[in-house]
Amino acid sequence: MNKVNSNREGTHYLNPYLGGVLMGLLMIATVFISGRELGISGAVKDTVVEAAHVISPAAAKAHPYYGQYIKEGKSPMDTWLVFEVLGVFIGALLSGIIYKRVRKPFVEHGPSISSKKRLVVALIGGILWGFGTRLGRGCTSGAALSGSSTFSFGGVMVMLLIFASAYLFAWLFRKLWT
Template sequence: MLSLTDKAWSPYAAGVVIGLLQIPAFLLADTALGASSSFVSVAGYVASVFDPAVRDMDYFAKYMTSTKYAWQSALVVGIALGALISTRLAKTRRPRMSPLWRAALPVSGFGGRAAMAFAGGFVMLFGARMAGGCTSGHGISGVGQLAVGSILTIVAMFVGGIAVAMMYRKV
């Protein structure tokens, strides 16, 4: 039986739970699970503080006028808080720097790791917006709806990830 104090959940059980989250997402918020559009919403709101004309730009207006994007922003905050609560309940701590991370990228200290995490997150978010959604949007929601574009996107993500891993591991 699943418990909130377990150190890890079966990926199958976690997948079922995440898949079932689609039901309230569609019924209550009229949207699919996704995360990358929330960053566009927040960026639009922050930019509009400095330049109100941002609200009239087609790209930002779409994300700033719909409540479903506010719901997705709450989802992103909930993911971070859920991860924090989960580690506290399970009494788990990650090592400061894993041996795999140390071997792959010779960065040291918090600043180096933070810079790498920011750069990686920026590239990932940029790619997600170019693909019209993130892995959760395409992989969970799109594939769950059997959307051909989402299925192709997920295949491309796996192929790209495997290719990059092979380059780094020199397999």
């Protein structure tokens, strides 16, 4: 509450506990309606599968990983998660407009690194996430958040591991953020 960040004007966030309670209720509603939970990375996977399918249908179908998601007469992107992620974009835009956070494209980075470096590490982080979500059967939303709230053993395990591993490596990468 003392020193001001150069690249952001005063911005207002929802009280974290209110946001958390609402998100918890949203998850209950999701389970109640659809019997499943929120997720993000599954939709990205579906998009990659679709792309592979469009580029080379035969090769994608024969591929041991893509193949299991390709079904006759149904696009790999015709899934619940893809529609949900579409909504995520809309919802985030709404919130961005309401709280006046939508801006011209810019790079947000820690005080000790340049924009360029931030972009490079973001790309590396993204690749690690992409790889990790497939091994972990989901990301923070799908595996950690939704998995743990439905008492899934794997979900709780992934949640604890994500946080534990991030804390473990935090010291190594402290230059990026502080």
